[in-house]
Amino acid sequence: MIFTNLTLLGGALLASGLQSTDAGWFASWLENSRWTIDESVRVVVDGDGDVATLAFFGLDIHKVISTKNGDIATLVLQPTLARVDSLVPTPPIYDGPDDWEVVWRIFNANIKLRQDGALNLRVGHLELPFGLETVLDTNGTLRQYQLAPDFGFKADWGLSLNGETDDVEYELAWTRGSGNHYRDDGEPGLISGRIGTSRYSDRIFGLSVADGEVLTPMGVVERQRVGVDAMFYRRNLGLFTELSTGSNGPDVDIHRALVEANCRNPEETVLGWVQLVGSDFDGSGAGADTLDSRLGVRWDPAKGWTMGVQYTKNLQGEGQADGAGSVAFQLRYRF
Amino acid sequence: MKTLVALLTLLSLSHRVDAQAYCALRDPNRQIFELFPQADSFRSIVRTIGEATRQDVAERLPFTLHFNELGRHTVYVAQKEGQTLGLVHVRSEASRWGLVEVAWAFDLDLRVHGFLFQRCRDRSKPLFELSEVRSRVNGKNFAELEELLEPDGMALRAEALPLPERGLALGTALVRNGLKTIATTESAWADDIWQLRAESVARRANATIREVVALRRLYGPEVREALTSAIGPNGSGVVRAESRGWELLDERKAWVGRLLVTRWQHSPYDLELYWVSDEHGTLTAVEVQGAWPDPDLRLAIESNVGANLGAHFECAGSVELLVHEVLLTLERPAPESPAR
Structure with a gap:
């Protein structure tokens, strides 16, 4: 079955490219596709008044490859050019506080191995299946969960088996462990997976695990996590809520808890949220325990436009509990 | 140059933006197979819901699509062994407690085959699992569904659905959403639905047919001349501007006949009729869109199966005139290579 679908996918890709010339090639690629340019600008002002800016210019492409007998695969391609200025602290994806970077947000093909959706093979740059992020789309938004803090990145190169049945959805992935760029220095590698109840329910529960090694600026570091998440509407x-426990290397145990309450208007053009995230570190070399709070609002004032603001304040740890916190503003336009 | 064309085409799609990032899009797998349990596969048809569709919906309903509903959207064709079972179209509707997403299943006449709430935060949702409620919605076409609403479209008519007071708001949202979904599907997926109907009728008439290829030009000069000469200036009631034709090919891609769809307006009738002919120009099947309005008319039309231009028949009445026009329209040389 796997080889049949891979062969069909290859055939369909070749056919769409080779069957026609010039305009036909592009027209056939447009069939069953969505293309959007996704731009956003983010300004972060910290408690000392220092300003960091982030700008993203990306493509968002969604293409369903079909034959007369059914869909074969779905491509989601989101290459994004990022520019950051004065970004401190600097996430490891960037070479420094002022940098250009090509970010492969999501860049994969999800190939159907069963037509009923119970088994698919995803190949490419994929979001790690762990925790609330699996259910919620947070790429390019101010509202975030614990994927990046836990692993250093949200998406990684690799493959996954995924699917859904009547009441359960799952994804199990093996990924390189290097994040945005495929790098095998030190042979990192991460297995992650989540099994959860249907996302369409009013009560959603998930169990996630991750085990392996990820590439960090300090070299390859072991990561283990077990987490549970729940969403109530x-x-x-x-x-x-998302609760997780695990370790960063042999010497640091980490326990995290996130709670979020949110509210939206009937048209769902306005969303407000409050988050509390507590992190408890044990072991030699571990940092101080932290408690962070976030208060945010997102508003879609017109088609394609999204505005957002989020206030973040550290309530405990890192010596900033008495600081003024930071504010992030974002303007996003998809056209 | 090709890059420039590609870029321009890309930019021309700019108004088709979807607010949601595409990594969040998911096929309604579970809903498709629950609505069509006998299905073994489905295929996506992605089309643009644009301003023209919004206008089309506004002309048929006292409400229309919100601007946030425009963009590229998918209709799913549920299939079994490659044959179409029906369509699934998921659309959202604003309600008191957020957006309600309804997965609608339709047959190819766009009658409601079934519906499921894909996402609904309203506590009255369980009321809509009741067979008494579902049976009032399932099987209805656009006009019949419209009768459930008050003329202004803002509320259900009294007794339209057997719901208590607390379920009326969601019931209204459901029916409005169903009407919007049918009108949107008929507008933005019009060509696809014609094609699916044609394939379905053709395969019922001849199981060996594998490809149904739309004719780009139905009324060439010869056909027009023949029709003018044979039918006369008053016509046969066929609205020629709405006629469509297809070439029929078997599994060896050999031409085995044609399919013609005609809208026939002859008081008191206004019907969409599907005519299938074989490679000799002989009528092999005729079907009506929806249901026959009366059995006598059905008999009168179906009795012409087997007719062709070679076996001349009397144009004694309106049905004979109609059939004569159909045969003349279907009559043309066999295609050397069907237009694709």
């Missing part, structure tokens, strides 16, 4: 309110 009542009327226009949402209550989410």
Whole structure:
């Protein structure tokens, strides 16, 4: 079955490229596709008044490859050019606080191995299946969960088996462990997976695990995590939580808890959220325990436009509990 | 140059933006197979819901699509062994507690085959699992569904659905959403639905047919001349501007006949009729879109199966005139290579 679908996919890709010339090639690629340019600008002002800016200019492409007998695969391609200035602290994806970077947000093919959606093979740059992020789309948004803090990146190069049945959805991935760029220095590698109840329910539960090694600026570091997540919806309110425990290397144990309450208007053009994230570190070399709070609002004032603001304040740890916190503003336009 | 064309085409799609990042899009796998349990596969048809569709919906309903509903959207064709079972189209509707997403299943006449709430935060949702409620919605076409709403489209008519007070708001949202979905599908997926209907009718008439290829030009000069001469200036009731034709090919890609769809307006009738002919120009099947309005008319039309231009028949009445026009339209040389 796997080889049949891979062969069909290859055939369809070749056919769409070779069957026609000039304009036909592009026209056939446009069939069953969506293309959007995704631009955003983010300004972060910290408690000392220092300003960091982030700008993203990306493509968002969605293409379903089909034959007369059914869909074969879905491509999601989101190459994005990022520019950051004065970004401190600097996420490892960037070479420094002022940098250009090509970010492969999501860049993969999800190939159907069963037509009913119970088994698919995803290949490429994929989001790690762990925790709330699996259910919620946070790419390019101010609202974030614990994927990046836990692993150093949200998406990684590799493959996964994924699918859904009547009440359960799952994804199990093996990825390189190097994040945005495929790098095998030190042979990192990460297995991650989540199994959860249907995302369309009012009560959603998930169990996630991850084990392996990830590439960090300090070299290859072991990561283990076990997490549970839950989402409860009542009327226009949402209550989410994600609890995880594990280790960063042999000497640091880490336990995290996230709680979020959110609210939206009937048209879902306005979303407000409050998050509390506590991190407890044990072991030699571990940092101080932290408690962070975030308060954010997202508003879609017109088609394609999104504005957002999020206030973040560290309530405990890192010596910033008395600071003024930081504010991030974002303007996003998809056209 | 090709790069420039590609870039321009890309930019020309700019108004088709979707607010949601595409990594968040998911096929309604579970819903498709629940709505069509006998299906073994489905295929996506992605089309643009643009301003023209919004206008089309506004002309048929006292409400229309929100601007946020425009963009590229998918209709899923549920299939079994390659044959079409029906369509699934998921659309959202604003409700008191956020967006309600309804997965609608339709047959090719766009009658409701079934529906499922894909996402709904309203506590009255379980009321819509009841067979008494579902049976009032399933099987209805656009006009019948429209009768469930008040003329302004803002509320259900009294007794339209057997719901208590607390379910009326969601019931109204459901029916409005269904009407919008049918109107949107008929507008933005019009060519696809014609094609699916044609394939379905053709395969019922001849199981060996594998390809149904749309004719780009139905009324060439010869056909027009023949029709003018044979039918006369008053016509046969066929609205020629709405006629469509297809070439039929078997599994060896050999030409085995044609399919013609005609809208026939002859008081009191206004029907879409599907005519299938074989490679000799002989009528092999005729079907009507929806249901026959009366059995006598059905008999009168179906009795012409087997007719062709070689076996001349009397144009004594309106049905004979109609059939004569159909045969003249279908009559043309066999295609050397069907237009694709």
